[in-house]
Amino acid sequence: MAQHSPSRAAHRLLSLDILLALLALAGGLRVLFLAAPEPAWPAEAANVAHAYALAHLTSFTGTGGAGVSPFGWLQLSAWTMVTDASGRSATALVAVRETMLAAGVAGVVLVWFLGRRLGLTRWAAAASALLLAASPLALGLQRLVVVEHLAAVWVLGALVLITRPDARIRHDVVASGCLLAAVLTSPLALFFLPVAGWLLVRRAPVRAALVAVLLNLGLGIAFGPAAGALRPHLALPGRPSLADWLALDPAWAVLAAVALPAALAVTALRPFAVSGLLLAATLLVPGVPATAVLALLLPVTPLLVAGIVQAVVRQRAPAHRVDTARPRRAGFAAALAAITVASWGFAFPVLQPSADRAGPLTGAQEWLRANASGARLLVDDAAWAELAHAGWPTGMLTSPAACAAGCPSAEWAVFTGDPAGPAPDGASATAVFGTGGRRVTVWRLGLPPADPAVPPEAPARARAGASLLASARITAAPDAAAVLREGRADPRLIATLAALAALQPVRIAAFPEVPGEDPAGQPRRRVLLTGEEDAATTFYTGQRALFRPSSVTRTDGGVLVTYPLFAPPGLLGPAS
Template identity: 75%
Template sequence: MAQHSRGTTVPGQSPATLPGPAAGHRLLALDIVLALLALAGGLRVLYLAAPAPALPAEAANVAHAYALGHLTPFTDAGGAGVSPFGWWQLSAYTMVTDAFGRSATALAAVRETMIVASVIGVVLLWFLARRTGLTRWASAAAALLLAASPLALGLQRLVVVEHLAVVWALGALVLLTRPGARIRHDVLAALCLLAAALTSPLALVFLPAAGWLLVRRSPVRAALVAVLLNLGLGIAFGPAADALRPHLADPGRPSVADWVALDPAWAVLSTVALVAALAVASLRPFAVTGLLLVGALLVPGVPDTAVLALLLPLTPLLLAGVVQAVTRHRAPAHRGNPRRRGGITVAALVLVAIVAAGWVYGYPALRPSTDRAGPLAGAQEWLRANASGARVLVDDAAWAELAKAGWPTGMLVAPAACAAECPPAEWAVFAGDAADLRTRYPAIDAAFDGSGPTAIFGDVTVSRLGLPPTDPTAPSESSARAHAGAALAASTRIAFAPDAAAVLRAGHVDPRLIATIAALAAFQPVRVAAFPAVPGEESAGQPRRQVLLTGGEDGVAAFYTGQRDLFRPASVTRTGGGVLVTYPLFAPPGLLVPFSSP
């Protein structure tokens, strides 16, 4: 008698070709990894933009990446660390992808590398968790923490080479935990560890974990990896030290407290997991590495941001592993007891709620910016309009942005060139507080010689260097402008818009405009629609040097184009609203001497 299979068959398909449970599990794992990739990449693109570099090391790394990719010499201001191999990696990405050509700023271009590195790190963490013995869902939870935590988003968008180093280190650990690994996998792992150490010397703390995993599997192959690694480190830190040896950046803000504020729940849970993981055999090597990194935070002179960048992917792995170990230990005792199983579920929900509560605060604190250009772009446009081709003294952040914008790098004076005496420069552009640079390079302070800001864009200050010092006994220019402006506003031959009259009476109008408007009123009635502010100059206290005149436009244009010497405008432009007259910067002193009396 024929026997019939009880299984379900598909017409035209043999039972042997039906997808089995293993294939379904692989597809589910692939779906989870793709979802994590989309989440990690999408969130990091959203939070990529920021108005300026967050720390000196980031600005220096961006500038070095641009200089290497464009074969341009550059020496940073110092204190930002050294990582030739890390800079080559950043430069290689920007050259292959044309990131500088596509991005609005040099900072955003190099931060793309951090997005790619963080996404790769999420994938490597997933594989490491699976090979460590975590379930599919525990591995997904660990990767989700790394992908979506506000702390990870804020830290991993910064251009610090430790983000590249941790990818190399995770790659080595994934190779060392590969089932059935062969010698070639161990050799690749040794090369990855070498690359991590050459990117950042802090990555050497991963060597104990790597050695522990190797000794567990094969002491002989552990010795082979140790020989290869020592040979590579000996060459890199010996004969090739000038070209390859990395150095850490100086410590500075942001500090650990600044980063922990983005996700305090993760910080607390990570501390617990680092200690508890020592009791789990499969997690012990990673817990030791994590504790070594925590110890590095206590060492004076070690930058907190660099240490946290390396610690970031370890703590989700340990936390997920500890939770899984506790759950598996208690599950047999609670089997058949719905009340106790419900207690585990409630505890899990409480844990998720604690993490989510921290994220509710952390995400708004990241403050993503819709302005992809940033204040340095405004400063660059201002310089192009007012000081094109001039020699400019710049800090590391301004060097990269001006070089990307097409400013000749030979006309950019980096702070490192001011070790003894600054080369002659007409302008200075500094992003953020320049007090540290002035302290480190006294020649920069001498170059300013009392020069005040000419234009301010956010935290970027543009200053004119080499101006003659102000005579303290000279009459106040601001008072003279106010008195002259009040007299002009009282003229019956000039009609002012209310806002324009207020600016004039407040003494915020260039003396050349006051004098020429008064002269023009002797020939024809004048209508002043506005004194438009030049972007960046108002906040620097510069008087307004533009005026929009309406009515009798032919006569207005002829009058201003016929001016000579001190009163020649920089431009006279017909617009839809009237004639826009713009004067150059810095009116000569003494034009309004009759109005200088108090």
């Protein structure tokens, strides 16, 4: 016995080294791609908002269609509070995504242990964990705040306990609690009950009955008297679709398609193959989100692939025949691994993190703070979480779902995503940040409808701007002249520049853009003047009523004059 102790200790140290290397790889890659903007899932915003609201003991009413998981949201908020992720992170999204990072790393560890419990060699278990740690599909999917990732960790924990060689009753009781937690997090976790029951019956039928009783008792309470507070519901299907995800990692798609049915031929893997096939079949059911299904399938596939490859490589020829095919099988396994890793090189650029880690919502927050501070806002899920994280009073943030039964009227609306329909009644797009699915639009609500009898103002601004440029007393830089010529200058600036030119020569250095307003079609309402700066400052600070600027600032480049939003109509009447 003593002779084997050093060898056993060396094996344990090697296993520890492999596990630590996998942890470092899984954690490092997930930190690197934590802020990748694409692919995006709309339901993620609702999960972030609910988790943020729970962590800060406030209420939130989602916009609907994003799924319900009270227990999942509780887990997200608990991690956020314990780790102070909100205090350390620039955005609410990144704060809650830290939970997914921890869940992803935990999943890699549990897959390693589960593989070893199922009879995989040290290197086969390491290969399965590596596939989960470094797959572009896993990195792209596991960064999203999807409660099914938490359910997968609970399921893996239960299966690791169930497959424990020296399992006691206490281990089975904890395993039943893990399975209950998984189902309460996501109803899709029900598809893993067959594999848990199968493994329990293989080991000890009496203990399987005990776990079944405990699990049914918990589910009866959760889906019965406590259904209003605990029952989860799936999110509505939408983009990214199954094809979007599989395009991110075609190698995983091929391996999964082969491994799921092939694993039925391997005794140790057969329970997992059955549950995996049942779960994969839900992808054909209308109304089931592919993102949620793939989140639960991700940890299963690496185990099946590694187990099948190990079984193929270990096939033995009959005793009377020399096994000449084994080197070829080993070479095939190595070639398969090389092709899989090579295919990942085409997928990683898709997950390229954005250079702007803050994102368009940060620009919208700054714009609102400067132009609508203290106003009541109508917001969607993503805007609610980020504005609340930035310090906007949650009592002044209202979602459309909360207003269904009536609520105080909002002055502004902030919505994310590419607008799919016409603008709301009495709304004007005032600022736009980002493009496509990351677009954030700020709307001014409650504006009177435009009078069709009044001619559009843009041509009048262009004619008045051209008149200014024709004056010998006005000198404009090329970019500033283009703004005047194209009718993109605020009419109050045009009028006051004309008045100032009657008193002294005017040199216009620029009409600086207010970030977000040009894409919304708003005229430039800032001007930078050089030369005779004292006189220009006195002129603009002395303006009254409609022509009084919101600020007049001396800068290194000259005098910066800024007007508030929305010039009154008719200021350029003669030019109209």
